[in-house]
Amino acid sequence: PLRVLSGIQPSGQLTLGNYIGAMKNFVALQNEYDCFFMIVDLHAVTVPQEPANLREQTEAVAALFIAAGIDPRQAAVFVQSHVPQHAELGWLMTTLSYMGELERMTQFKDKSAGKEAVGAGLFVYPSLMAADILLYQANLVPVGDDQKQHLELTRDLAGRFNYRFGDTLTIPEPYIPKVGARIMSLDDASKKMSKSNPNPGSHITLLDEPDVIRKKISRAKTDLGKEVVFDPAEKPEISNLMTIYANCAGISLEEVAARYEGQGYGAFKKDLAEQVVALLEPLQGKYKEIRASGEIHDILREGAQKAQAVAETTLRQVKEAMGFLAPR
Ligand code: AQP
Numbered sequence: 001p002l003r004v005l006s007g008i009q010p011s012g013q014l015t016l017g018n019y020i021g022a023m024k025n026f027v028a029l030q031n032e033y034d035c036f037f038m039i040v041d042l043h044a045v046t047v048p049q050e051p052a053n054l055r056e057q058t059e060a061v062a063a064l065f066i067a068a069g070i071d072p073r074q075a076a077v078f079v080q081s082h083v084p085q086h087a088e089l090g091w092l093m094t095t096l097s098y099m100g101e102l103e104r105m106t107q108f109k110d111k112s113a114g115k116e117a118v119g120a121g122l123f124v125y126p127s128l129m130a131a132d133i134l135l136y137q138a139n140l141v142p143v144g145d146d147q148k149q150h151l152e153l154t155r156d157l158a159g160r161f162n163y164r165f166g167d168t169l170t171i172p173e174p175y176i177p178k179v180g181a182r183i184m185s186l187d188d189a190s191k192k193m194s195k196s197n198p199n200p201g202s203h204i205t206l207l208d209e210p211d212v213i214r215k216k217i218s219r220a221k222t223d224l225g226k227e228v229v230f231d232p233a234e235k236p237e238i239s240n241l242m243t244i245y246a247n248c249a250g251i252s253l254e255e256v257a258a259r260y261e262g263q264g265y266g267a268f269k270k271d272l273a274e275q276v277v278a279l280l281e282p283l284q285g286k287y288k289e290i291r292a293s294g295e296i297h298d299i300l301r302e303g304a305q306k307a308q309a310v311a312e313t314t315l316r317q318v319k320e321a322m323g324f325l326a327p328r
Pocket of ligand 1: 007008009010011012015017018019020021022142143144145146147181182183184192193194195196197
């Protein structure tokens with residue numbers, strides 16, 4: 001089967017955006033492909049992290065993967081830093097990357113804009129991401145819009161490597177899910193919903209209590225007027241809430257619009273909150289069980305072993321092709 005790789009940063013509590021845009025697809029892919037899903041802690045530290053938070057969030061993200069329905073017997077679930085080959089191939093990919101191409105990355109431009117001190121890690125992030133993917137000779141990488149440019153760079157680096165040192169690395173393709181959705185902030189639909197947004201009202205986390213969810217949705221920004229119609233240009237805020245509704249309820253945007261024809265924002269928002277609660281409550285129940293059982297550590301150990309077996313082979317081939325003297 002084709003191999004799929006993807007990751008999520010433990011840079012905060014996962015949001016409904018991460019679930020709809022990434023995790024839900026992971027669950028769908030695991031039956032069909034040979035999947036590797038990781039918690040990318042080495043990426044998270046490209047911006048400052050509080051050590052205790054990083055540790056807790058890493059474990060929380062891992063437990064959420066399982067609670068969301070990823071079966072560790074089917075997919076390898078692991079922590080990036082448990083597989084040291086990532087850092088090593090990351091360095092080798094950095095040496096193949098050009099300053100100019102890294103400077104062009106829009107995520108770097110966004111995350112460094114207006115900052116006085118910009119960490120070098122933020123700059124070479126795409127080279128490490130390339131290593132993450134190439135280590136597993138992944139064929140498909142499920143990515144959101146925001147990550148397409150990084151995947152393009154990964155393809156360039158793999159091609160460059162193969163040209164210079166001989167065919168070694170698989171050139172990955174982006175996997176665009178059929179119902180891909182970009183979920184925007186609840187306080188500003190021009191920005192994507194982000195776990196690191198300091199305003200808690202901007203995002204719903206997967207672990208928010210039902211009452212917190214209800215409050216956040218009732219306070220979510222809406223547009224002028226009162227009709228529930230999907231029109232991202234004229235009604236970006238309501239369109240975003242409709243997208244969330246459609247994804248949680250598993251229905252189309254047309255059905256959402258039909259359901260609320262003639263009703264105002266108030267009734268719509270009230271039901272939306274219940275849809276989100278209904279989606280997250282069972283997930284939260286499973287999450288608590290998994291955390292309490294401590295089984296996550298076994299899952300991560302086994303996942304890392306499975307990942308390392310593949311990563312080691314690729315790294316050996318890469319180093320041999322580049323001319324590193326093998327220890328004897
Ligand atoms: N708002 C979103 N809508 C849909 N998909 C989203 N993803 C993130 N935000 C949305 C998808 O989630 C996956 C994990 O992303 P990540 O943790 O590697 O980092 P990110 O994309 O930068 O996500 P955040 O939440 O915005 O994190 P921070 O705030 O730390 O930067 C990816 O597949 C992404 O497409």
